[in-house]
Amino acid sequence: MEYLATVFTLEGLLSVIIGTVAGVVIGAMPGLTATMAVGLLVPFTYTMDPVMGLMLLGGIYAGAMYGGSIPAILLNTPGTPAAVATAIEGYPMSKQGRGMLALKISVVASFMGGTFSVLVLLLFAPFLAAQALHFGPAETFLLALMGLAGIVSIADEETSLLKSLLAGVLGMMIAIIGTDAMSGSLRYTMGSINLIDGIDFMPALIGLFSMIQMLEIAGQRHSTQIDASVLKQSQKSEAMPKGITKYMALGSGTGTVVGILPGEGATIAAFLSYNFAKRLSKAKQMFGKGAPEGIAAAEAGNNGCVGGSLVPTLTLGIPGNSVAAALMGAFIIHGMIPGPDLFAVHADKTYPFIYSLFIANIVFLVVGISVAPYLARIALIPPAIMVQ
Amino acid sequence: MTRATLDRLVLGGFIVLAVLLYISTASYTGIAQKTSAVYVRFLAVSFGGLSTVQLLFSLRKTTHDEPLDLFGRAARFFGLVAGLVLFAVSFESLGFFIPAAIFIPAIAWMLGYRNPLVIGLSTGAVLLGVYLIFIRLLSVNLPSPAFF
Structure with a gap:
């Protein structure tokens, strides 16, 4: 109870609220990732009370993971790499004037995935961390293979299996640019120092999604704007689709498990959840054309990673993903070395941090639900201004 | 086509x-x-x-497709491509802010938007937002002009 009391102080609640809202804004900006935000803000928390600093960073992590879905749904530009799967279904829904429903599903699914994973973190962290230790290179290789096999399930009648495989191999070809991991020599950098580390995921993502969007708008003879009346109508009342909870639960479980595995990020979690949802859905033909089930699974999946990734981070000192690695840095600079001590010696700081993640989920749920009607109107902005 | x-x-x-x-x-x-x-x-x-x-x-496959409306406004399309290339190339010598201040309103104008107030305000807002978030808050080093 005393740990909960630490969270429910004015200072504690303010830290979580400010962190979460900032996280949503950062996540909603294409190019700014949760890793970047947490990494850059870690030094600023050095002078803060450790618990408040950690709660602020935890809020940013949870908020940014949800925030990435907003531009993915409204602009077809994922705010974070983990929101790519959301864009596949969310943007077509926006174009149909159902952007508000897509935003609603996204925030509820994110809340469900995030809350479930934090509950798992709270209850089973030490046990699950021990299991994750058995996850060696062979298992990691198999998981990567499973992720690549997921390309197959993205294929539908319109985008044939061959085209999906071609896209997958093209992605692998883009990844060979940069320093060769085996020999250390440079490959296809054309003398540019900017390509030594290869093509970063985020610029490639913005190029593939936003640039195509810009060129499409610029090239069209007749602009395809959304009918304002349709949008207004859809804003009035559209209940959550029946049976959507099943897909949220599926994504929550998948995201949490993937998050627990060291090195596996929210992007893999979102895509795996999306693929599982597609396989499970009776309306497979709707996938790629605006299937709410796809958004529910993907968003629950990437937010499920939040709590999951903190399991090996806090108990073993092995970061679940890059954001968790940045968060681990915050623990270390405050003199808290990840491991069993975190739950015994530093329990007065660790447990309030975990409890604060529940509050962060509630904060972005409230923010998401209350601003969704206004955000959905972004679809009505003239294309010329949108392209800017 | x-x-x-x-x-x-x-x-x-x-x-x-x-x-x-x-x-x-x-x-x-x-x-x-x-x-x-x-x-x-x-x-x-x-x-x-x-x-x-x-x-x-x-x-x-011998299906007869409808022609694509990809280059319906070819001048706009290729103008935007050329603008993007120029924008990227000018980074090295002019930095980020000078090309952005020219590119953003020029593209809006090219795409048919004619309200100078909205163009000016949105350009200013984008540049101010980039400055405050990337430079002031996150201390990201954006390209600066070679002569600066």
């Missing part, structure tokens, strides 16, 4: 790219590089093979 024609052109380009990628591995030297060359060749063969099969399927 129809969708099928465009698909075939892209697939043809993919095959050329795969061949060039395969040939490029001949310049890989040393034992370690030879090993990674095998992986790159595998990718090249997979990419070229898949593209060829897809091209053959496409050529066998």
Whole structure:
């Protein structure tokens, strides 16, 4: 109870609220990732009370993971790499004037995935961390293979299996640019120092999604704007689709498990959840054309990673993903070395941090639900201004 | 141009790219590089093979597609492409803010938007937002002019 009391102080609640809202804004900006935000803000928390600093960073992590879905749904530009799967279904829904429903599903699914994973973190962290230790290179290789096999399930009648495989191999070809991991020599950098580390995921993502969007708008003879009346109508009342909870639960479980595995990020979690949802859905033909089930699974999946990734981070000192690695840095600079001590010696700081993640989920749920009607109107902005 | 024609052109380009990628591995030297060359060749063969099969399927199909409205406004489309290239190239010498201050309103104008107040305000808002978030808050080093 005393740990909960630490969270429910004015200072504690303010830290979580400010962190979460900032996280949503950062996540909603294409190019700014949760890793970047947490990494850059870690030094600023050095002078803060450790618990408040950690709660602020935890809020940013949870908020940014949800925030990435907003531009993915409204602009077809994922705010974070983990929101790519959301864009596949969310943007077509926006174009149909159902952007508000897509935003609603996204925030509820994110809340469900995030809350479930934090509950798992709270209850089973030490046990699950021990299991994750058995996850060696062979298992990691198999998981990567499973992720690549997921390309197959993205294929539908319109985008044939061959085209999906071609896209997958093209992605692998883009990844060979940069320093060769085996020999250390440079490959296809054309003398540019900017390509030594290869093509970063985020610029490639913005190029593939936003640039195509810009060129499409610029090239069209007749602009395809959304009918304002349709949008207004859809804003009035559209209940959550029946049976959507099943897909949220599926994504929550998948995201949490993937998050627990060291090195596996929210992007893999979102895509795996999306693929599982597609396989499970009776309306497979709707996938790629605006299937709410796809958004529910993907968003629950990437937010499920939040709590999951903190399991090996806090108990073993092995970061679940890059954001968790940045968060681990915050623990270390405050003199808290990840491991069993975190739950015994530093329990007065660790447990309030975990409890604060529940509050962060509630904060972005409230923010998401209350601003969704206004955000959905972004679809009505003239294309010329949108392209800017 | 129809969708099928465009698909075939892209697939043809993919095959050329795969061949060039395969040939490029001949310049890989040393034992370690030879090993990674095998992986790159595998990718090249997979990419070229898949593209060829897809091209053959496409050529066998005889459906009559509607012409694509991809270049309905060719001047706008290619103007935007040229603008993007110029914008990227000018980074080195002019930094980020000067080309952005020219590019943003120019593109809005080119796309047919004529309200100077909205163009000015949105340009200012974008530049101010980039300055405050990236430079002031996150201390990200954006390219600065070579003469500065």
